[in-house]
Amino acid sequence: MTFTTPCLNYWWTSTKKIVNDLFRPRPDWWQDAQCQGTATLKQMFPSRAQNPRPGKRFCVGCPVKPECLADAVAFEDPETERTRTFGGIYGGLDYRERLLLQAEPKRMIKTCKECGLDFVGRCCKKAR
Numbered sequence: 001m002t003f004t005t006p007c008l009n010y011w012w013t014s015t016k017k018i019v020n021d022l023f024r025p026r027p028d029w030w031q032d033a034q035c036q037g038t039a040t041l042k043q044m045f046p047s048r049a050q051n052p053r054p055g056k057r058f059c060v061g062c063p064v065k066p067e068c069l070a071d072a073v074a075f076e077d078p079e080t081e082r083t084r085t086f087g088g089i090y091g092g093l094d095y096r097e098r099l100l101l102q103a104e105p106k107r108m109i110k111t112c113k114e115c116g117l118d119f120v121g122r123c124c125k126k127a128r
Contacts, residue, residue, distance in 0.1 A: 030064075
């Protein structure tokens with residue numbers, strides 16, 4: 001589907017990407033995730049203007065966090081056409097942080113001492 005207005009085209013493309021991700025086949029570990037059944041779409045798929053911290057809080061202490069992050073990184077392979085189709089919070093990291101991790105694999109995932117959330121790159125500052 002194509003709209004004549006660029007703004008609607010962007011909205012449709014973004015919405016279609018989120019819907020495609022939501023309905024793709026899930027691995028067995030998915031049902032053990034802490035966010036499963038409790039997190040909202042707005043929390044796990046924040047827009048660029050929204051704060052990702054509420055969604056990231058579901059990942060703290062999640063038993064399948066490493067599997068979730070590995071799945072997201074594998075799905076977002078920058079060498080394939082699947083790039084920029086995933087978004088959202090997976091394995092405690094948002095899309096921007098996962099891109100940083102892929103660009104420089106030697107980067108470390110750190111935990112913020114102030115708020116306890118994981119980050120890559122700049123430290124997430126506690127919300128004021």
